[in-house]
Amino acid sequence: xxxxxxxxxxELSERVGVSVVNLSVLKNGRARAVRFSTxxxxxxxxxxxxxxxxxxxxxxxxxxxxSGR
Numbered sequence: 001x002x003x004x005x006x007x008x009x010x011e012l013s014e015r016v017g018v019s020v021v022n023l024s025v026l027k028n029g030r031a032r033a034v035r036f037s038t039x040x041x042x043x044x045x046x047x048x049x050x051x052x053x054x055x056x057x058x059x060x061x062x063x064x065x066x067s068g069r
Contacts, residue, residue: 001046001048001052001053002027002046005046005047007045007046009023009024009027012042012045012046015041015045016038016041016042016045017041018038018041018042022038023042026038026042039053
């Protein structure tokens with residue numbers, strides 16, 4: 001989405017008021033949660049809807065050591 005808007009992460013950070021580090025965590029899929037206020041601000045800055053930024057994948061839980069019981 002950033003590339004489509006010809007925008008850098010630094011520029012998005014300045015527009016949204018969220019640190020580059022926090023936006024990088026979101027961009028790279030390492031975030032465990034996102035505040036609605038942040039999501040709204042990012043969508044406003046990019047002119048998009050939340051569904052254009054995120055996808056949902058099945059949660060994979062770690063295998064339990066005692067799963068052979």
